[in-house]
Amino acid sequence: MNVTEFARHVGISPHTIRYYEKIGLLNEVRRLPNGHRFFSDTDARWIRFIQRLKATNMPLDQIREYAELRAQGDATLSARQQLLEAHADTLRDNLARQQHHLDKLNEKIAFYQSVISSKNDA
Numbered sequence: 001m002n003v004t005e006f007a008r009h010v011g012i013s014p015h016t017i018r019y020y021e022k023i024g025l026l027n028e029v030r031r032l033p034n035g036h037r038f039f040s041d042t043d044a045r046w047i048r049f050i051q052r053l054k055a056t057n058m059p060l061d062q063i064r065e066y067a068e069l070r071a072q073g074d075a076t077l078s079a080r081q082q083l084l085e086a087h088a089d090t091l092r093d094n095l096a097r098q099q100h101h102l103d104k105l106n107e108k109i110a111f112y113q114s115v116i117s118s119k120n121d122a
Contacts, residue, residue: 006039010047017047023060025050025067056091 007014020026021037026046030038053063066083069076 001039003037003039006037006043009039010044010051012047012051020047020050024064027067027071053087056087057094058087062087 001009003014003017007017010017017026017037021029026043029043030040032038050063050067053066054060062083066080069080069083
């Protein structure tokens, strides 16, 4: 796939793909003899993983760190695992905090429903 087809396939802009390559998230992009980028399904899986990390609010610096470790091969498996475990801990904390906020909002909604219902019954 060329960059435009790849962008459509993974749901991000060609500009973002070029930016990811520039900052080192896409180190091994193959090039055709004419110099155009050529992307594979392996690249698509990697981009989807990057998107998942971004969707969980992992900072771009940490994603870049993970990409650098990944590029170094199997010797960094433990370091990559630790990085992801730390992010998972952060994500769990954030989810718990968000759940607490949702619970409080639901309490307030229930309060309003109760007040409105009692006024309608009167």
